[in-house]
Amino acid sequence: MALIRKIIKTSSNEHYPFSVPVIENLKELDLEQDIIIFSGENGSGKSTLLEIIALKLNLVRISLDINYSDPEFSDLKAAINAFTVEFSLKPNGFFFRSEDFISYLRYLNKTKVEAEKELKRIETEYREKSAYSKILASMPHKRTLNELDNLYQRNLEEQSHGESYLDFFKSRLRPKNLYLLDEAEVPLSFQNQLTLMVLIKNAVAEGCQFIISTHSPVLMAFPGACIYDFNQEVIKEINYEDIEAVNQLRNFLNDRDRYFKYLFD
Template sequence: MRPLGDAMKVTWRVRTKKGLFFRAEDFISFTKRIAEVREESKEKLREIKEKDPYSLEVLPYARTIHELKQLYGDGLEIRSHGESFLDLFQSRFKPGGVYILDEPEAPLSPLKQLSLISMIKDMIKEDAQFIIATHSPMLMALPDADIYQIEEGNLTNVSFEDIEHVKLTKDFLDQPERFIRHL
């Protein structure tokens, strides 16, 4: 997906901060950067207060710390990988936004995938749009989703029941021993 992300330029008719291009493999570096910004702001706040406890120079750093706390609580790096993914989505999904997600199910248990589906459904009711690349039959089962797969270099609209990955998953769950004995 890296070439797509590098080649893609998202533009808006109306200037907005409602949207997200998310790739699962970028998440760890994102959480580390957020933690660094929070710690840098706290350190700068301490330095300024030591020099002058009443200085207004603290305001931008205090605001950054407050905003990060509002968005991500004590930090995305503190919770489990799956929970922090959901925290990120919860903080970033806004009504009317456009969201491009690449394999958001990667760290999510089936139960957490249902939580993500619930968030997506809520946002769709509020005019948000989602483009999701996934291997998850659970996410593919989103009601009213248009599902496409790439076949021989072409994008083809397919029904949920006709997706090979869905068929294989159903067959495996119905009779896992049938598959495992051949491995």
């Protein structure tokens, strides 16, 4: 179920993000598909457009280290009035960049350690106080630990990054939500990318929509996905078989010795 229909650019200037060619040349982009793939090289504008959509819709960000003083981020926030996102009902959802994931794991671990530390302090300092006072003081920290235990099936810090990512992702899926994923394949093995695709397919069946920026030929192959190529100065819909990265990988797998001869001889 497509929750958003299109993004339209209504004005422009010489500053970022309009300095990115595909953003400068964007008029409108059809987003009325359950699964949309953004394909292109680093710096092509894939992540920039995801950022614009996320800011415009005020989606939850799974990020704890956004540098709000960064000139590019300030320019991006200032530019969102130049864009309109069409939708039937403004969707809930989240914007998750893979590069944020490690910092998020560290945050969870820090939160857990601090809550446990506070409970030990209360145990010592409230020894001579009433049981009721001790319960009141302990309550917020116990609630924090319970929420972390209930939110994730397993301790994310004790798993591989791929397993942690999938557990985290699964815990955040809600029916009829919009999910923007930036380079979701980074922490994932081939097998875990397939698992992610199953989770996405099941979520789509519950009315979710996904826009995924990726370099992965595996994720790009999602059946029925609309694929947009960002490698030229204008965003264009492209068939999977015509994606440059897919063809390069196919050629390498078919004749890797030729590549190595060129590289090393």
